[in-house]
Every structure is written in C-alpha cells, then in structure tokens.
Amino acid sequence: MKQPASAKNSNSKSKATIDRLPLYFRTLRLAQDEGIDIISSEELGRRLGITPEQIRKDLASFGQFGKKGVGYYVNELKRNVGDILGLNRHWNIAIVGIGHLGVALANFQNFVTLGFNLVALFDQDPNVIGTRVNHVKVEDTKNLKSIVKERRIQIGIIAVPAAFAQEVADQLVDAGLRGIWNFAPVKIEVPDTIKIVNEDLSIGLSSLSYHITHE
Amino acid sequence: MKQPASAKNSNSKSKATIDRLPLYFRTLRLAQDEGIDIISSEELGRRLGITPEQIRKDLASFGQFGKKGVGYYVNELKRNVGDILGLNRHWNIAIVGIGHLGVALANFQNFVTLGFNLVALFDQDPNVIGTRVNHVKVEDTKNLKSIVKERRIQIGIIAVPAAFAQEVADQLVDAGLRGIWNFAPVKIEVPDTIKIVNEDLSIGLSSLSYHITHE
DNA sequence: TAGATTGTTAATCGATTAACAATC
DNA sequence: TAGATTGTTAATCGATTAACAATC
Numbered sequence: 001m002k003q004p005a006s007a008k009n010s011n012s013k014s015k016a017t018i019d020r021l022p023l024y025f026r027t028l029r030l031a032q033d034e035g036i037d038i039i040s041s042e043e044l045g046r047r048l049g050i051t052p053e054q055i056r057k058d059l060a061s062f063g064q065f066g067k068k069g070v071g072y073y074v075n076e077l078k079r080n081v082g083d084i085l086g087l088n089r090h091w092n093i094a095i096v097g098i099g100h101l102g103v104a105l106a107n108f109q110n111f112v113t114l115g116f117n118l119v120a121l122f123d124q125d126p127n128v129i130g131t132r133v134n135h136v137k138v139e140d141t142k143n144l145k146s147i148v149k150e151r152r153i154q155i156g157i158i159a160v161p162a163a164f165a166q167e168v169a170d171q172l173v174d175a176g177l178r179g180i181w182n183f184a185p186v187k188i189e190v191p192d193t194i195k196i197v198n199e200d201l202s203i204g205l206s207s208l209s210y211h212i213t214h215e
Numbered sequence: 216m217k218q219p220a221s222a223k224n225s226n227s228k229s230k231a232t233i234d235r236l237p238l239y240f241r242t243l244r245l246a247q248d249e250g251i252d253i254i255s256s257e258e259l260g261r262r263l264g265i266t267p268e269q270i271r272k273d274l275a276s277f278g279q280f281g282k283k284g285v286g287y288y289v290n291e292l293k294r295n296v297g298d299i300l301g302l303n304r305h306w307n308i309a310i311v312g313i314g315h316l317g318v319a320l321a322n323f324q325n326f327v328t329l330g331f332n333l334v335a336l337f338d339q340d341p342n343v344i345g346t347r348v349n350h351v352k353v354e355d356t357k358n359l360k361s362i363v364k365e366r367r368i369q370i371g372i373i374a375v376p377a378a379f380a381q382e383v384a385d386q387l388v389d390a391g392l393r394g395i396w397n398f399a400p401v402k403i404e405v406p407d408t409i410k411i412v413n414e415d416l417s418i419g420l421s422s423l424s425y426h427i428t429h430e
Numbered sequence: 431t432a433g434a435t436t437g438t439t440a441a442t443c444g445a446t447t448a449a450c451a452a453t454c
Numbered sequence: 455t456a457g458a459t460t461g462t463t464a465a466t467c468g469a470t471t472a473a474c475a476a477t478c
Contacts, residue, residue, distance in 0.1 A: 014469065022421035026400055040435065049402055052435090053471060060437050068436040069478035085421050086428030104319035110400065110417045114424075155423060179423040185241055185325065187264055195426040197419045202325045204412045206237035206300050208370060208394040209329075211410040213301030229445065255459065267459090268447060275461050283460040284454035435478085442471070449464080454457105 017058045021085055023048055024055070028078040029113075040071040087115050092153045094120035096168050097160030098128050098138050101183060105157060106133040119151045141168070148175035155179045162186040169196075232273045236300055238263055239270070243293035244328075255286040302330050307368045309335035311383050312375030313343050313353050316398060320372060321348040334366045356383070363390035370394045377401040384411075 027047050031039055041052035041059075048055075059065050059072075065080050066072045082088040093116050095102050105111075106121060121133055124141045131138050139147055148156070156172040158165050158180060165184035172180060179195040182188055190196055242262050246254055256267035256274075263270075274280050274287075280295050281287045297303040308331050310317050320326075321336060336348055339356045346353050354362055363371070371387040373380050373395060380399035387395060394410040397403055405411055 016469065018422055018425055019418060021425070022415070022418045025421070026415075026417070042435080047402065051471075053473095054469095056436065057438085057470080064437070066436050067478060068476065069434050071435065084425065086424040087421065089428075091424060091427075100319040100322040104315040107315040108416070111420070114417055114421065116420065116424075154427065155420075178427045181419055181423055187262065195423055197423045199416070199419050200237070200241075201323070201414070202241070202329055203234060203237045204396055204414050205326070205331065205370075206240070206302060206329065207233055208396055208410055208412045209301040209306060209331075210233055210236070210299065212306075212369065212393045213304075231445065257459080266447075268449095269445095271460065272446080272462085279461070281460050282454060283452065284458050286459065433478105435476105437476080438474090440471105440473080442469100444469075445467085447464105447466070450462090452459105452461080454459085 013061050017061060020050065020054075020058055021081055023050075024058070025078065025081045025085060025087065028074055028081065031074050032078060036074055038071045039074050039077075041066075044072075089115060091116050091155055092119045092151055093117065093155040093157060094122065094148060094151075094153045095157045095159055096122045096141065096144070096172070097158065097164075098123040098125075098133060099159065102157075102159040103133055105159060105183075106136065116155070119153060120147055122147075141171075144168075144171050145175040148172065148177060153177055155181065158182045158184055158188075160184060228276050232276060235265065235269075235273055236296055238265075239273070240293065240296045240300060240302065243289055243296065246289050247293060251289055253286045254289050254292075256281075259287075304330060306331050306370055307334045307366055308332065308370040308372060309337065309363060309366075309368045310372045310374055311337045311356065311359070311387070312373065312379075313338040313340075313348060314374065317372075317374040318348055320374060320398075321351065331370070334368060335362055337362075356386075359383075359386050360390040363387065363392060368392055370396065372396045372398070373403075374398050 024044065027044060041055045044055050045052040062084050063080065065077050079088065095105055095118070098121050102121070106118060111118060118134065118136055121136050121138045122141045122144050123129060123138050128138050129140050154177055156177050158168050160168050162184045165182065165186050166188055169180060169188045169190055173190055173194055180188070180190065182196060182198050185200045185202060188196060239259065242259060256270045259270050260267040277299050278295065280292050294303065310320055310333070313336050317336070321333060326333060333349065333351055336351050336353045337356045337359055338344055338353050343353050344355045369392055371392050373383050375383050377399045380397065380401050381403055384395060384403045384405055388405055388409055395403070395405065397411060397413050400415045400417060403411060
C-alpha cells in the first residue's frame with residue numbers, strides 16, 4: 001500500500017534540525033528586508049556558516065519548499081518556516097522575577113518581532129510590584145495563578161534566583177501553561193506534558209573559557 | 216611502544232561533552248556546599264537528568280578521576296573539572312553595549328563565582344559613558360582598543376544591536392583578545408584564532424514555540 | 431537545450447547506550 | 455569476601471556529508 005504524499009515520513013526532524021530553523025527564519029527575514037525574492041541553499045548556507053546540503057535536508061524533512069534549478073522563494077519559505085516554528089501566531093508570555101535579567105528580557109525587542117506578546121510580569125518584592133517595565137505592570141507573584149489563567153498565558157519565563165526556580169515552576173504548571181523558559185541555573189522538574197528549555201548562561205562562558213585555555 | 220599514561224588518547228572530548236562539563240561543575244559545587252564528600256556517577260546523573268554512563272564517559276575522556284567501587288571525591292573532581300574548563304584561574308572580561316542586556320550581564324553574579332573579572336564596560340552613548348554599573352565605569356567605545364590592551368582583557372561580550380556587532384567584533388579582535396561571547400542575533404566573522412560563542416536568545420524561545428505547537 | 435539547484439538515497443562520521451572486566 | 459562502582463570496549467543509534475537523479 002502506497003503512502004499518501006501528505007503522510008509524515010520517518011525523516012529526521014531532530015533536535016539539531018529544530019534548533020537551526022530559527023536561524024533560517026532570522027536569515028530569511030533579513031533577506032526579505034533586503035528585497036531578495038529567491039534564495040538558494042548555497043546562499044543561505046553562506047550567510048549562516050552551514051552547508052547547503054544540511055539546509056536542504058533540514059527543510060526537506062518538513063516538505064518540498066523549493067523549486068529545482070531555481071531555489072527558494074524567500075516570502076514563501078519564511079512563511080513555511082514560521083508556520084513550522086509556530087511563530088505565525090501569537091503566544092502570550094509572562095516573566096517571573098523582575099531583577100536585572102527580567103528587566104532586560106521584558107525589553108527584548110525580538111520577542112515582538114517573533115510574535116510573542118508580553119502580557120504579565122511578576123515579582124515578590126513590594127518595591128517592584130506596581131512599577132511598570134516596558135509598559136507592563138509588575139504583579140505580585142501571589143496572584144500568579146489567577147493572572148496566568150485570566151490572560152491565557154502559554155509560556156512562562158523564569159528569571160528568579162536558583163533557589164526559587166522550582167517553586168515558581170510548580171506555580172506556573174499549576175496555572176496550566178504549556179512551556180517554560182528557564183534562566184535559573186538549576187534542574188527543574190515538571191510533568192512531561194510541559195515543555196522546558198533551559199538557558200544556562202554560564203555554559204556559554206565556560207565553553208569559551210575551555211577553548212581559550214586549550215590553545 | 217607503550218603510550219605513557221599521560222598521553223592524550225583519541226577519546227571523544229566532543230562539543231557535547233564540553234557543554235556538559237559546566238553542568239557537572241555546577242552540580243559539584245552544589246554538592247560541596249551540602250557537605251557531600253563522595254558522589255557516584257549515578258547520583259550526579261540523577262541530579263542532572265543525564266545517564267551515569269554518559270557522565271563516566273565524559274569524565275574518563277579527560278583522565279581517571281574516580282575510584283572504582285567508591286565514586287568520585289567531590290572536592291577533587293570539582294577541582295579537576297574546573298581545571299579542564301579553565302575556571303580555576305581569572306579571566307578579565309569586558310562588556311560592549313550597556314543597554315538593558317549589558318546591564319543585566321554586568322550584574323550577573325555567576326561571573327564572579329566562575330572566576331570572571333568584569334574589568335571594563337563600553338558604550339557609545341554620551342549619556343551612558345561615565346556612569347557606573349555594578350561599580351564598573353562605562354568607557355567610550357572609542358577607547359576600546361587601548362583599554363582592552365591595558366587591562367589585559369581576554370574575553371569580550373557583545374551586547375550591542377545586530378547592526379553594530381561586526382564592527383565591535385573587529386575592534387575587539389584588533390585589540391588582541393581571545394574569545395567573544397556574542398548576544399547579537401547575527402553571524403560574526405572573526406579569524407579562526409579567536410573563539411566565538413553565539414548566544415542567540417530567540418533560538419530557545421522559538422524551540423519552545425515549536426514544541427508547544429506540535430502538541 | 432544547457433546550466434542550475436533541489437530533494438533524496440547511500441555512505442560516513444560522531445555520539446550515546448549497553449555490557450562488563452577491573453578493582454576498591 | 456561480597457557488593458559497589460569506575461573506566462573502557464563493543465554495539466547501537468542518530469546526524470552530517472557526499473553523490474546524484476529529477477526537474478525547473
């Protein structure tokens with residue numbers, strides 16, 4: 001029995017592939033801004049430092065987006081990659097912990113261009129509660145659960161000290177959100193229906209230190 | 216002819232391994248704080264969500280740090296992993312671009328505990344130059360080269376908008392530093408004697424978006 | 431048509447997992 | 455000694471690279 005053309009094949013879609021998609025998206029947006037209509041895997045690769053074969057393989061695992069002998073239509077490919085990444089819709093996000101990092105993230109312009117709406121900020125410090133960061137009012141963490149539900153927040157960003165991270169994660173999960181972006185340098189336990197991405201900044205710096213040390 | 220015990224073997228030391236070392240280091244420091252003397256790969260793995268086999272393999276690629284039937288001495292292993300990562304010395308670092316992100320990084324407490332000394336901040340905005348962030352004075356980017364040399368800065372952190380990142384990188388390289396930690400969402404070209412680590416925050420968030428979108 | 435470039439299969443490379451001998 | 459746990463080799467799994475037919 002033949003597989004229908006639309007059937008998902010057993011292609012890669014590996015973690016590595018998914019981590020490269022945002023890079024493709026970023027570069028396609030740039031190309032779009034430059035007024036480029038068509039781009040080849042060769043040119044995409046040159047701009048990103050990735051081999052053209054890799055790019056074609058990555059894209060082909062999600063569908064046939066290109067035209068043989070021609071290349072990829074920038075607008076079309078950007079829309080397709082955006083659809084795959086879920087960036088062509090709007091996600092409501094919240095930041096918990098409005099310290100220096102929380103403030104920096106609240107002001108992060110890329111969120112907006114990627115379709116993320118910052119709809120709530122939380123902190124427990126009375127001096128911070130009630131202030132505004134990037135036009136969003138800081139709420140008391142005590143009210144986290146009701147506000148997350150009310151404002152239909154799907155993604156929570158943890159920017160509190162490591163010692164409080166698990167507790168905050170528990171509250172976020174309890175409030176029913178879908179994903180957590182964790183900046184606290186600690187392993188957080190969540191039910192496996194919740195997607196978690198860890199962003200431990202000390203890894204990047206340590207890796208740099210390693211490579212400089214070893215010549 | 217027998218290989219001397221000290222000879223480097225052809226073991227992995229893969230990128231993946233090196234990226235896990237900082238996690239081991241972090242967990243060992245925590246264990247040390249808890250007063251734990253000896254830890255098994257089993258327990259380390261439990262705390263990190265990594266298999267014990269993986270941990271033993273990673274560590275064994277750098278030497279024999281454990282005791283069969285016993286485990287690893289926490290202090291000793293932490294020192295060894297720190298040595299490998301180059302964290303048991305002091306690196307002088309500078310941040311270029313004192314916007315929200317630059318300020319957050321300047322206040323990042325983990326730098327200190329990892330042995331990084333923040334010795335310079337740079338910006339081009341006259342309103343920012345001369346102010347102090349976490350006790351460090353902000354200098355004019357114009358003087359970057361001479362200050363980087365003078366203060367023996369080995370690592371530079373780029374926290375400027377994407378459009379200026381390459382230009383800043385060129386100046387840093389010209390000043391003779393060894394490594395760059397790049398937060399600008401753009402590919403930077405440097406000579407291959409310079410190690411560069413890219414920290415594109417939109418990747419983490421896009422990856423989260425992808426996984427939530429696909430059920 | 432000739433040249434260009436994709437999509438896909440096969441070959442290679444690298445990383446993880448399993449198994450177990452060595453040994454504390 | 456018996457039990458525990460490392461370090462290492464072999465087996466498996468996954469990801470990248472190479473090659474090329476399909477086709478614009």
